[in-house]
Each structure stands twice: as C-alpha cells, then as structure tokens.
Amino acid sequence: MLQALTLTSLLASPVAASYAFYVGKNLTADGSVMVGGTGEEVSSHWLQLFPARDHAANATITVGVTKDATIPGELIEIPQVKHTFRYMSMEYSDFEGFPAPLTNGGLNEKGVAVRDVWADNRQELIDMTPTPQHGLQYSDLARVVMERASTAREGVKIIGNLIAKYGEATYGGNSHLIADKDEGWIVWEMAGGEGLWAAQRLGPNEVKVLYPGYIEDFPVDFTHSKDFMGSDNIVSFAVEQGWWSSDSGEPFNIFNVYGPQDSRYTARDGGYKYMSQAALENATLAMAPVTEEDLIERVRDYRIDDDESGYGQFVSLRSGIDRDLLRMWIAPTGSVAAPFVPWWMGVQSIPPEFGEHRYLTTGASGSFLNPDYQYQEASVFAGRVFKRILYYMCSAPNTYLPIVTKMFESFEKQSRAQVSDWVEKSARVLISHGQREAAQKLLTFYSHTRAADALQMGNTMAQSLDAYIKLTGQWQDPKGSEINDAGEGAETVNCLVGYDPDQPADRQKNASKRGSYRRGSRARKQRI
Template identity: 65%
Template sequence: MTIRHAGAAWLLTVPLLALSQSGWASYAFYVGKNLTENQAVIVGGTGEEVSSHWLEIVPARDHAPDATIEVGVTAEASIPGELSEIPQVEHTFRYLSMSYSDYAGFPAPLTNGGVNEHQVAVRDVWATNREALIDMTQTPQQGPQYSDLARLVLERSTTAREGVELIGELIAKHGYSTYGGNTHLIADPDEAWVVWEFAGSQGLWAAERLGPDEIRVLYPGYIEEFPLDYQQNPDFMGSDNLVSFAEEQGWFDPENDEAFNVFEVYGRQDTQARTGGYKYMTQAALEEAVREMAPVSERDMMTRVRDHRIADDEAGYGQVVSLKHGVDSDLIRIWVAPTGSVAAPFLPWWLGVRSVPLEFAQHRYLTKGAASNFLNPDFQVQEGSDFAGRRFKQVLYLMCEQPERFHPQVTELLEGFERDSFEDLGWVERAAQTLVAQEQRDAAREMLTFYSHSRADAAMDLGGTLVDWLYASLALRDGLRRPTGDEINDQGGETVNCLVDADPDKPQAAQ
C-alpha cells in the first residue's frame, strides 16, 4: 500500500501489519525551538484510548510528611500486578492534563501527561519491547506504571532532565509495572527527552536528549543508536545495566556489532523504528511533513495532529503546547481538543484558569463502570450537562459517513474557530500580564477563566450546529444509513475514520 502526500515529494509504503495495531497507543510530536515560529519548543500529541476523556486542572498541594500514593496495576492487567504505596513528596506542582478512565488493570483516572507550572510537558507513548523481554517480566509486578510516571513527573519536576532522573530513581527504588514497554516524551523550554521504560523486571530504561534543531515523532516511541559511554554523555541517560544485560542475553555483542541500537536490542523485532508503518503514516513521514513546515507554528502543529491519516475514532483528544522562558506560571497556555481534533476544535486553556466547565469535565459516556452502575448523585448536575467528548464524537461519526463531501467543510470551520481564538490571544494575555504586574493575580485568573469558558461555550454551540447540519444533510439528501449487523462494538476491524473507503490513496482534503 502506498501513500502520496499532496505537495510533498515523499512516498510512503505501509505494510498490512500497520492496520492491525492496537489503537491504545498515542502520538507525540516534538519540534526544537530553532525550528519554530515563536522560538519555543512545541509539543503536540493525541491520546488513543477507548474510554472517555476529560479535562483536569490540578492545583499545587502540600502533603503531610507521612503521605503516600498508590501506584501500579492490578491482577486484571495483561501482565498481572499488585498495587503498592510509595512516599509522596512534601509539595506537588499545579498541572493541566486530560484524564481517562479505562485501560485493563490500570486504575483510573489515567493520564498521558500535560503541562505543569514550570513548563514541563509530558506525553506518554506506547513502545512495545521484544517478546523475550516481556516474557521474563515477573508477576505480580509492582511499581509505578506509565500513567503514574507521567503524573509524578508533572507533580515533581521543574525541568525535563529532572523528569528523566525522577523516572530512573522511581524505577530503581520501586520497580516498574508495564503492559510490555512504554516511552515518555518530556520537554521544557530548552529541550526534550525520550525516555524508554522496558518490561522484563530488570529495572531497564534508556533516555535520549532532543535538542533545538531536532524533530521527533513517536508512534511507537523509539530510541536508536546509543553510546556505550552514555553515563559520561550529557545527551543520554539510562540504567546501569542497560548494555550489560543485553550482552548477557546475547542480544548485543560489542566485538561484532557496529553500534548499540536500543530499538534493535530491546524493541519489537518484527518492525523498524521509524519506518515500520503504523496507521497510514510512519514516524519518518510525519517527521518530514513537520520539517517541511519549518518554522513551525502552533497552528502548523494543530494541522499535523489533526491529519486524518492519524486522527480517527481512536484519537481521544489532541494537545499542542509551546514552551518558552519568561512566561508567568498562570499564563502557560495549552491547546486541547476535547476529542479527536479531526472533528473538534482546539481550545486555549491557561494554568491560571480556575475551573473546568461542566461540559468538559468527566461524564459517563464511555466511562468504565457506567453500564453496570447508577449515577453517583454528587455528579447529577455535571452529568445533566452536555458532554464535549460526546458532541464532537457525533461530528466525527456523521462527517466520516461521507468524508469527500463533509471533511473539507468541517475542517474549514474548525480552523476558522481556532483563527478567532488566535486573534484574541494578544489582548487576552496582555491584559492578564498587566493585572499580574499590578499585583491583581486573582483578577487575572478570573479573566483567563472567563475567556476559556466563553470559548468552550462557543465550541459547544459550533458542535451542536455541525451535528444538526451533518445529520440533516445526510437525512435529506441520501437518507440515513442503518446498520446491517447486530454487534455495535468493533471486534478488531478498521475504526471510524475520514479516509475514503479506508484507502489513503484516494483524494483527500487534508493538507
């Protein structure tokens, strides 16, 4: 299967293996500050989980000296584990993230990451290990899992490097619970690090620094060539046994192997790091598409995250954030699409925002346990509100019924909505900065909250209009197609997307 990208010179071949991968994966994009329009590090990504997603702004907190937190996985995980308690720190930082409710054996709420008050951004990305490593994982496994690590980095780290060191320390002290290997992209205004945590119960991990002139797309996460003297190299980190364990297993021979390639040693053995082909664009193709946009803007990153070849029903939300020195903690801004951004607008949220609108908070739609339990009365007003995740899923399902017809028009409207938000940023942020400078921080936070809530309300109105228009257009022109089967849940086939007949060779409107 071959994919051509309009306006680009590259050609992409995708093996059929690509079409059978699990959707619970997530993308991460990194662009170094020398390649961006605003000289800021830009990070983007999706969360790819079936369950409901909702926005959370978590305040900074102080904790008692003997406080602990629960980490790990349960016996229901694909690699069984047991939950354990590890010490909490005295103070945790404020952060914003999208949460979700379900991954087998991984207790909710889960997170792929977000951004904290020190401009440390985290993205979690799947990165399957070689089967032999997975098979040797001891059960019941203990220690923090991927969501625990993302949250702990947001709560405790002031730089990306600190986040990497924290992950290494946590694994060494408490172990690591996994579904088969995982990576984190951790970024700050200067750099980013790819951290790969391995299965096998050996405390193995590796990290590679990404600098100001680099672009990296993770899906799956990967690290390739790695220096043998990594412990003396400021651009790499890893567990003490990273190389020696590979030698013991016969996976690396320093006498005959040209280099220590982390992916070839510890990664999945039936594919390649950058061109293995997942969904309809490889990491290499996505990295080239981003590089062709340089200098990259936030809106460019939204285009990449929204690309219909990667954003489909599996994409639970979209995120884009710029990281730049000199930004007040209340004015750290992150753009979030409440579900897959191919069908939903990116909305601006600042860490100074005081609350999340009810429509963007947790609802029972696709939430674990909703089908077998009645509603907790404490949530009845919140549940009575419309849910952004559900509304824009409706847009996705109706739009992708006839993507040739609807996808270009919906994309144009979403981008127009975002253009209006971008045009407001100047006065909104100048006003907030003025209030902060005048020692009226509470007023600045109220103003940011009012603006974010106003845009969220407008987005819900846009979503409602789109649903009504799409539904009426289908009903009045062609009639509404009814299902022919009797199983409403997908059984491992192709999920809903805006590819014509699920064929990326056919004409599409995306840039």
C-alpha cells in the same frame, strides 16, 4: 491539508496508543519548544485541573497494576513528596488492570510537558516479566513527573530513580516524551522486571514523532554524555542475554536490541497507520519555521486522527512566560472532528461540559449515577458532541471533511488573534500590577467563553449534518446486530477510508479493514 504524504507499508495491525510530536526551538517561528499529540484509548476523556498541594510527612500514593492487567500485578504504596505542583491533564478511565483515573500527561506550572506513548519490547523481555509485578506504571510516571519536575531533565531523573527504587509495572514496554522551554527527552521504559530504561535528549534543531516511542544508537559510555541517560544495566543486560556484543562491530542500538525482533519493523517506520514516524517527521520539518497553526495541522492530519483519538493537545514552551500564562490547546475529542480551545495554567476551573461524564466511562453500563454527579451528568458532554461530528463527517469525507476542517481552522484563527491581541496582554498587565487573581479570572472567563463557543458550534454542526443527511435520503440503518466492534482486525471509523489518499474517498469506502491493536492487549497478541 489533503495532499498526499509518504504512507507506511501496512505490514501490521495499526496501534491505538497515542502520538507525540516534538519540535525544537530553532525550528519554530516564535522560538518555542512545541509538543503535540493525541491520546488513543477507547475510554472517555475529560479535562482536569490539579492544584498545587502540600502533603503530610507520611503521605503516600498508590501505584501499579492489579491482577486484571495483561501482565498481572499488585498495587503498592510509595511515599508522596512534601509539595506537588499544579498541573493540567486530560484524564481517562479505561485500561484493564490499570486503576482509573489515568493520564497520558499534560503540563505543569513549571512549564514541563509530558506525553505518554507506547513502545513495544522484544518478546523475551515480556516473557521474563515477573508476576505479580510491582512498581509505577506509565500513567503513574507521567503524573509524578507533572507533580514533581521543574525541568525536562529532572523529569527523566525522577523516572529513573523511581524505577530503581520501586520498580515499573508494564504492559510490554512504554515511553514518555518530556519537554521544557529548552529541550525534550525520550524515555523508554522496558518490560522484564530488570529496571531497564534509556533516555535520549532532543535538541533545538530536531523534530521527533513517537508512534511508537523509539531510541536508536546509544553510547555504551552514556554516563559521560549530557545527551543520554539510562539504567546502570541498560548495556550490560543486553550483553548478558547475548542480544548485543561490542565484538559485533554494530553500534549499540536501543531499538534493535530491545525493540520487537521483526525484520518488517524499523525504528522510524513500524507500519502502524497510514503515516510512519519518518513521514510525519519529514512533513513537520518541511514546515519549518513551524507555527502553532502548523502543528495543529500535523496533529489533526486525517491520516492519523480517527475514532481512536480521544483528544488532541499541543503546547508551546519558551522563556519568560509567567506560570499562569502557560497555555495548552486542547480538542475535547480527536481534533479531526473538534476545535482546539486555549486553557491556561492560571484558569481557576473547567466547565462541566468539558469535565468527566459517563459516556464511555468504565463501569457506566453496569451501575447507576452517583448522586453527587447529577448536575455534571445533566450537562452536555463536549466529547460526545464532537464524536457525532466525526461519525457524520466520515460517512462522506470528500463532502464534509473540507467544510468541517475549514470551520475549525477559522475558529482557531479567531482564538489565536484574540489571545495575542488582548487576552494575554491584559493578563500580563494585571499580573505586573499585583493583580494575579484578577488575571486568573480573566483567563478563566475567556477559556470558559471560548469553550462554550466551541460547544455551540459543535452542536450546530452536528444538528446540521444530522438534518442534511436525513432530509436528503442518505441515512443508512446498521446492517449488523452488534454496535461494538469485534476487537483486533475490525474497521475503525475514519475519514481516510482507504489506503491511498490520492484516490477519491468515495471510491475507497470500506476498502480498508483496519485492525485495532489496543494498548491492553500488546503483551499477549502477535502482530500479523
């Protein structure tokens, strides 16, 4: 895990805005499509189940952004569909002007997985975005896909149709990765208020890492292709603006036309963190045939996973999986400091320790607890427990990182063996004999038990690190007077404390003052 990989040229402030990994089914050990990623927001994160629901004919949903968003907007109501699917998602609470709860995506009962990833646009598009803006924002689109899509391709069409009909509310450009058992799709939604979007299919022999999301060469006659989709004006608008011409001899390249106009950036190497998209894609491809264990290693890589990572997530999608046995592995905070626990679509509940708590939740510092949540808040919060491990571990990563990582890997190896040897076999037998509810209870029992085991391990690790550091005289009181960072340009807690992983970490401490370029400020802040 600690071997060096190609690093980005750190030309810009890193971005806190989520990763997504895609591995095609011909490149995986079990023939599944694999999707992994992180959610990178300051906010609290919690796991939540959303049951399938039937809705009244006049039901609506509220979408969009408020006047407090970076690009101000107004919320609107749009019709809800008659029936929405069951899905599972990591939720979070904080993005200025974007009403909580928010989601980067998750997994639904049809086996459609969604990831939301930032994708900046050229400044002209941001400047021409009308205010107040109206339409579905990134979280709305991810949630609607989980509620309504039976395939990844259908999810793309849902996004396109909704943008065409109701518009899109943006913070400066965004993308989604949508996948099912057969394929994946990248959907890039553009700022500007013109309903611009483009989508590219990812096939069985591809690896793709989005950070940010990107699409490159795109056919001008895409309506005749099964591998591309887009808004009717995605080509013509670029021509009208003088951003591309067929006479130029250059291919129509979505990133070059609609992405940031800065020579320091390419689609696959933006210089945002220690690892470029190209380096991560190559590292993943080198693992083929990729196993679930391999994808965990990529998502957990300490060169990209740090205090900005709110959680870790991955899913394997393949044919023949019963809807209740669709499984998602989730780490309750950044997976460099937390183990992955399996959760099935058939589980009936989430334990309170992994549900919503006030830690890092918007408004918690200026209000008292809603009495309805007093039991929930009285429980231990898994996200906070594993954050303690991150902070202690990253204080001396050469010493603690290998130990902590080995414990997580051993825990997950045990989980995988139990899932394969008896949990899913037993659940399949119960379902085949018409005992679906019993299968759901079994899956719920195992997920709850394993989550409790993970939490107990986390508490023990945090307490042990706390005691060891204090008893050995390593404790250091803070030198400053402000517990919160200074925003963009401030250092982020991480276990790679310098730019070069070939050097011992203890020689690099504080060598890097990494910027924090958060999602909410992209549209108004210039990169350095």
